[in-house]
Amino acid sequence: MIYQGKKKIWSDYQKEIPDDHWYYVRSCIRQNFFPASEKMFLEICRDVLGKDIYENEHHTTCGGIAYHCDTIPQETAMTIVARQFALMTEAGYKNYVASCITSFGNYSEILETWREFPELETKIREMLWKACRKEFNKPEYLAHSSDLIYKFRNEIAEKARFHLINKDTGEPLRVVEHIGCHYSKMFPSKGVGGAEYPYVLTGMVESWGGNVIDYPERRHCCGYGFRQYHVKANRGYSIANTHKKFESMEPYKPDMIITNCPGCPYFLDRWQYVIAEMEGKTYGQNGYGIPVFTYEEVAGLVLGYDPWDLGLQLHQVAVEPLLDKIGIEYDPASKYLGTNRKDIMRPELPANLKCH
Amino acid sequence: MNVFGFKISPSSAIDMDKVDRARFEELCRVEPDAVRCMACGSCSATCPASAFSGMSIRKVLLMLQRGKEKDAFRMMRNCMLCGKCTMVCPRGINTRHLILSICRIYDDKEGKQ
Amino acid sequence: MKEIIVIIGGGIAGLEAASQLLKLGYSPIIVEKSDHLGGHVSRWNKLFPDMTPAQDLLSELIMSSKDANIFLNTAISSMNRLKDSYNIMLSNGISIITKYILITTGFRLFDASKKEEYGYGVYDQVITNADLEHWFNNGNDGRIDNSQMNAIGFVHCVGSRDEKARNTQCSKVCCITAIKQAIELKERFPDAQIYCFYMDLRLFGKKFEDFYIKAQKDFGIHFIRGRVSEVSENIEGKVIVKAEDTLAGKPIKVTLDLLVLMSGMVCNPDSTRTAGMMALPIDSDGFLKSSDNVFHITSSPKQGIYYAGACTGPKTVPETLAEARSAVLEIHSHIIGKE
Numbered sequence: 001m002i003y004q005g006k007k008k009i010w011s012d013y014q015k016e017i018p019d020d021h022w023y024y025v026r027s028c029i030r031q032n033f034f035p036a037s038e039k040m041f042l043e044i045c046r047d048v049l050g051k052d053i054y055e056n057e058h059h060t061t062c063g064g065i066a067y068h069c070d071t072i073p074q075e076t077a078m079t080i081v082a083r084q085f086a087l088m089t090e091a092g093y094k095n096y097v098a099s100c101i102t103s104f105g106n107y108s109e110i111l112e113t114w115r116e117f118p119e120l121e122t123k124i125r126e127m128l129w130k131a132c133r134k135e136f137n138k139p140e141y142l143a144h145s146s147d148l149i150y151k152f153r154n155e156i157a158e159k160a161r162f163h164l165i166n167k168d169t170g171e172p173l174r175v176v177e178h179i180g181c182h183y184s185k186m187f188p189s190k191g192v193g194g195a196e197y198p199y200v201l202t203g204m205v206e207s208w209g210g211n212v213i214d215y216p217e218r219r220h221c222c223g224y225g226f227r228q229y230h231v232k233a234n235r236g237y238s239i240a241n242t243h244k245k246f247e248s249m250e251p252y253k254p255d256m257i258i259t260n261c262p263g264c265p266y267f268l269d270r271w272q273y274v275i276a277e278m279e280g281k282t283y284g285q286n287g288y289g290i291p292v293f294t295y296e297e298v299a300g301l302v303l304g305y306d307p308w309d310l311g312l313q314l315h316q317v318a319v320e321p322l323l324d325k326i327g328i329e330y331d332p333a334s335k336y337l338g339t340n341r342k343d344i345m346r347p348e349l350p351a352n353l354k355c356h
Numbered sequence: 357m358n359v360f361g362f363k364i365s366p367s368s369a370i371d372m373d374k375v376d377r378a379r380f381e382e383l384c385r386v387e388p389d390a391v392r393c394m395a396c397g398s399c400s401a402t403c404p405a406s407a408f409s410g411m412s413i414r415k416v417l418l419m420l421q422r423g424k425e426k427d428a429f430r431m432m433r434n435c436m437l438c439g440k441c442t443m444v445c446p447r448g449i450n451t452r453h454l455i456l457s458i459c460r461i462y463d464d465k466e467g468k469q
Numbered sequence: 470m471k472e473i474i475v476i477i478g479g480g481i482a483g484l485e486a487a488s489q490l491l492k493l494g495y496s497p498i499i500v501e502k503s504d505h506l507g508g509h510v511s512r513w514n515k516l517f518p519d520m521t522p523a524q525d526l527l528s529e530l531i532m533s534s535k536d537a538n539i540f541l542n543t544a545i546s547s548m549n550r551l552k553d554s555y556n557i558m559l560s561n562g563i564s565i566i567t568k569y570i571l572i573t574t575g576f577r578l579f580d581a582s583k584k585e586e587y588g589y590g591v592y593d594q595v596i597t598n599a600d601l602e603h604w605f606n607n608g609n610d611g612r613i614d615n616s617q618m619n620a621i622g623f624v625h626c627v628g629s630r631d632e633k634a635r636n637t638q639c640s641k642v643c644c645i646t647a648i649k650q651a652i653e654l655k656e657r658f659p660d661a662q663i664y665c666f667y668m669d670l671r672l673f674g675k676k677f678e679d680f681y682i683k684a685q686k687d688f689g690i691h692f693i694r695g696r697v698s699e700v701s702e703n704i705e706g707k708v709i710v711k712a713e714d715t716l717a718g719k720p721i722k723v724t725l726d727l728l729v730l731m732s733g734m735v736c737n738p739d740s741t742r743t744a745g746m747m748a749l750p751i752d753s754d755g756f757l758k759s760s761d762n763v764f765h766i767t768s769s770p771k772q773g774i775y776y777a778g779a780c781t782g783p784k785t786v787p788e789t790l791a792e793a794r795s796a797v798l799e800i801h802s803h804i805i806g807k808e
Contacts, residue, residue, distance in 0.1 A: 001702060005582070005590035196585040216701040216709045236365035243364050251704045278358060370714055372664070372723035384689075391685045394670075395694065395716050418717055421691070447682075 001214060006197050013194035017151045018141050023093035024055040025084060027100030028065065030262045030294075036311035037296040038099050041145050044299055048159060049152055054091055059084050064102035068226040074113075078124045079131060081110050086134035096139035097148060101261035104144040105182025108190050111138060142190075144183060146260035146295050150192055150200045153207040161304030164210030166255070167327035172211040173255040176290070177201035178245075178268065180261025181221050195219075201258050204295055208302050210256075217248035223271065224263035239278075242271040246283050246290075253285075256322050257292040268292045273316045276353035287354035289317030301328060308334055313344075318355045375423035379461055383420070387457050389449040393417050399441035399451060409434035413441055413451050416458065429462050471496040472804055474569040475557055476537075477545060477743055480508025481530060481786065482573035482778030485793035488533035493801050498538040498567075500545060500559060502739065506531055508575050514605035516786055517649045518676035526786070544739075548746040555747075555773065568773050569800050572757065573793065574740040576779040579628030579636065579732040587624065587730055588700045594708045594725070595700060597627075597732045598643065601650055613727060618658040620725045622710055623647040624697045625667040629733030638754045640733030641783040644670050645677045647731050648684045655688040664691045664723060666712050674785060693721060700728060734783040747771060756782045767796035775799060 022045075026038050045051040062084065063077035088096055098104045114121035128134055149156070164173040179198045184191025193199025196219065202212045223241035228234045245268075259265040272289040276282050284290045292315065293301075300310045301323075307330045312319045323330055338344040349355055384390050393414060400412035411434035419428035432455065441451040472495050476483045479501030487497040505511055507530070513523040546558040554568045581589040581597050589595050596604075596612050604610040625647055629640040644667065651663050665684075670692070672678045684690040695712040703709055708728050714721040736755040744750075744757055749769055752758035757780050760768040767775050777796040778789040 001706075002591055002593060005588075008582075008590065009585060194585065197591070214702060216703050218701065219699065232362065235360075235362040239362070240365040240367065244367070274360060275364070278360070278364060369720040369722060370717065372662075372721060388686060391689060392682060394681075415717075418714075422714065422717055422719075422721070 009197050010193045010199040013189060013192065013199070015143075015147070015190065015192055016141065017143055017147050018095050019051075019151075021052045021093060022054070022095045022097040022143070022148070023088040023091060023139075024053050024145070025059050025062070025096070025098050025100075025103065026055070027098075027103065027262045028061045029266075030099060033262065033266045033314070034294050034297065034311060035314060036300070036309060037294040040296040040300045040305070040310060041099065041149070044152075044156065044296070044303070045148065048303065049155055053097070054093060056087065056091065059087055062098070062100070062103040062106050064100070064106040065226065067106065068102065069230055070227070074110075075120075075124065075127070077106060078110050078113075078120070079127045081107060082124050082128040082136055083132065083134060085138060086128065086136035088139060089135070089137045094137070094140040095143070096141070097143045097145050099145050099262075101144060101180030101183050102263070104142070105180075105186055107139075107142055108182075108187050111142065112187065114138070144200075144260065146183075146200050146204075147192060149295055149299055150203050153204045156299055156302060157207045157209075160208060160302045162302055162326050162328055164205060164208045164256075164298075164302070164326065166325050168325070172209055173322075173325065174213050174252060175205045175210040176213050176215065176218075176249050176252075176254045176257040177205060178218075178222060178257060178259045178261075178264050180259070180264055183260060201260055201295060204298070205258060208298070213249065213252045213254055215249040215252050217245045220245050220248075222259075222261070222264035222267045224267045229267070238267070239271050239274060242267055243275055246272070246275065249290075250283055254290050255325060256298075257290055258295055258298050259292065260295050265292045265294050269316045273350050273353050276350060280352050282353055284317070285321065287352075288321050289353055291315065291317050291319045291322045293319075301326070304328075306330065308337070316355070317353070370422045370424075372422075375421070379425065380420050383457060383461050386461075387450075387454045389447070390417060390454060392447050392449055394447065396446060398444040398446060402440045402444050403435075404438060404440065405434040405436055411435055413455065420458070420462075425462055429458075432458060432462075472569065473498060473565065473567045474571060474800060475500065475555075475565055475567045476571045476573055478508070478573040478575055478739075478778075478780070479503075479506040479539065479541070480573060480575045480778065480789075481510050481526070482575065482780075482789045482793045483508075483571070484527075484530040484534045485790045486571055486573060486777055486797050487537040488530065489794055489797040490800070491534065491536050493797070495801075495804075496538070497534075498540070498565060499534070500540050500543050500557075502542070502544045504542050506539070506541070509578070509599075510786065512599065512603055512606065514602050515649070515653070517645050518674070518680055520649075545743055545746070548743070550747070569775070569803075570773060571775045571777060571796055571800065572740065572743060572769070572780055573777050574737050574743060574780045576734040576756075576783065577737045579634065579640075579735050581627055581730045581732045583634060584627055584631075584730070586699050587627065587697065587728075588702070588708070589730055592700060592702045592708055592728075593706060594702075595728045595730065597730050598646055598650065599732065601654075601729050605653065618654075618661045618726050620662045620664070620723065621651075621654055621658070621727045621729070622697075622708075622723065622725045623651055623663070623665045623729045623731060624710075625665065625731050626696065627730040627732050628735065629731075630668065636733060636735055636755070638733075638783065639671060640731075641671070641673075642785055643731040643733055644672055645674065645680060647729075648672075648677075648680050648690070650729065651690045652680075652684055652688050655690065661726075662691065663688075664693055664725075666693050666695055666697045666710070668694070668696050674787075695721065734779060737780065740780045747774060749774065752781075754782065756780065767792055767799055773803075 045053045063080040066072040067077040184195040188195035223238045228238040269292040405411040416428045479499045490497040507527045544560040557565045628634045697712045699711045750758040759766045775796045777792040
């Protein structure tokens with residue numbers, strides 16, 4: 001591996017990310033899977049870094065999942081997106097940041113389609129007006145929320161309480177970074193670092209002390225693939241792709257996985273349980289799995305937030321081995337205590353994947 | 357017991373790292389022309405068994421080199437040894453003789469010569 | 470008075486043209502921007518199909534053109550048209566007035582790092598056809614481990630027939646070069662498995678098809694029809710390539726100790742720059758545009774300006790030499806006709 005060669009490619013794919021004043025849209029599913037991630041993004045941007053990030057309750061899904069599952073045509077997805085842009089325009093913002101990679105890809109694709117076919121944009125403006133009497137400006141800048149955390153990675157590193165370093169050995173942790181397909185595969189120039197060697201998460205990991213692993217199936221899809229998972233008959237393909245990635249990263253003995261997509265951390269995390277049940281195989285140390293995180297969760301851990309406030313008890317793969325490696329203190333007894341210390345109940349333990 | 361209702365799908369990808377070349381090398385010793393195929397398809401186009409059984413000596417040669425020996429051998433059973441493929445091969449490969457050699461070398465049945 | 474002919478580019482086309490012009494009694498001047506003659510061929514090892522040492526050809530060309538006036542390390546600063554001749558300013562301060570200019574600026578090798586998915590400049594075991602040829606010459610390349618060579622791959626059409634790389638043309642020589650280099654590596658590493666990943670095998674030249682058959686039969690080179698889509702590195706530092714075996718209709722992967730990218734020929738930016746000075750037309754493939762592509766390949770639309778070799782498109786060595794002679798004959802006929 002020639003690190004300088006990668007650096008050259010990274011320097012070719014630097015996108016402009018404004019410093020402040022963003023209109024934020026959430027993902028449909030992330031709050032169920034990783035309940036504190038979006039909250040943590042807002043808290044880091046607003047409270048830790050003092051940025052103006054605005055969101056309001058009127059925005060909806062972007063229609064991306066339905067579009068990718070072939071249940072709605074693209075014009076419908078476009079009109080939904082047009083409405084979101086109208087909300088941004090009404091709120092007086094020009095920079096639009098999406099929490100979800102599917103959304104980010106959907107927005108990028110729609111803006112690019114409108115650029116190529118302006119008549120389609122005119123049609124969507126008419127449809128939006130007929131549907132809800134709204135008008136919109138297109139965002140001046142479109143970013144994924146990982147772009148912002150990437151931009152602020154060094155500020156976060158300056159305020160860090162912990163680093164991605166094994167406290168016993170002093171060695172950097174071995175980190176697998178996994179980028180959502182629609183972050184840059186459709187439009188390499190829209191992602192930090194491009195599509196072949198994306199830098200957005202690598203930059204965070206390097207800045208926070210870890211070492212990124214470049215394993216053979218690094219670029220491969222997490223396996224979610226919308227219909228691959230949603231249609232049960234296809235589910236074997238979904239898990240086969242995830243299985244292929246784990247088999248490929250296994251020799252590198254990764255300490256953790258960091259992701260920037262709603263689906264990827266979910267499938268990389270949950271399928272480890274299913275693979276363990278089906279094949280009896282686990283990929284972490286001593287029967288554990290490899291802990292999988294969103295970049296907001298990792299930023300939160302680095303900044304010293306309580307792991308249980310970050311919602312890490314909702315992960316399938318136990319995060320405790322990683323917390324111990326970094327030296328992050330946590331109270332095992334409060335793992336399953338929710339807000340107001342209410343008991344949120346304990347999950348049933350799997351047979352083959354060690355989780356406690 | 358699998359409670360999920362689905363399994364990890366097997367991959368159809370060819371892994372060249374895992375191909376055992378021993379038998380193909382043995383074949384090449386008696387049939388050096390086995391590697392001269394340029395995949396033009398003349399043989400399969402003219403093969404009387406091709407349209408009905410999928411028989412293709414071109415595919416058989418390829419499968420043997422990609423580690424799919426069982427599939428290749430199964431396909432070979434459809435050959436009727438008419439010799440038309442030998443007539444049309446532009447590289448002059450003696451396909452009829454080649455087929456007989458494949459039958460001999462790749463036959464796993466007990467008591468083969 | 471001996472007619473002066475300015476030859477821009479001291480590669481094999483320029484040298485052969487100079488040598489022929491000298492024989493006809495003219496006074497050729499070669500302007501070469503680098504510090505040596507011979508262009509790409511000067512760094513090549515052996516030439517297909519007879520495995521002629523490139524150095525033999527070059528020595529002969531340099532010997533027979535030694536009486537030409539040669540300016541090394543010299544670029545064209547400007548060029549302008551006078552009444553019936555051209556005034557050329559060189560970077561060394563010399564200016565030349567001539568009625569005849571022969572452009573032999575050749576091609577440039579496609580920058581393989583532009584195909585990011587192949588990892589040239591990122592993965593240690595990925596080299597280009599030119600790198601391999603230099604290694605044949607001097608045996609010195611840190612990326613090639615002499616002791617560990619079990620599997621080697623060649624990727625054809627790197628930057629050729631590739632709309633995304635903005636080169637739709639076939640580079641013509643890469644198929645036969647890959648086969649030549651595959652055989653040469655097999656001779657050095659007889660136990661290694663060698664794979665050629667191709668889209669089409671375009672073996673148009675004399676004895677090229679024989680070479681292909683020899684590679685298959687005598688050297689056991691594996692030909693896989695499918696373009697490599699992705700290269701990655703495994704934990705041992707070997708490269709893994711993914712392609713589709715389109716003849717089998719299945720994805721295929723193989724782990725290699727060395728991957729050679731057959732970088733194609735693209736137009737030389739120096740050709741484009743020189744052409745720009747005289748408002749010479751550029752063809753849709755980026756190379757210089759001949760008066761016509763059948764009957765007048767060596768003629769430009771401007772009087773007194775001629776082309777030879779790969780400045781008008783990918784060419785083999787014999788084609789380039791033949792064009793140089795042909796351009797010289799055109800110039801000669803023109804001069805004779807005026808007398």
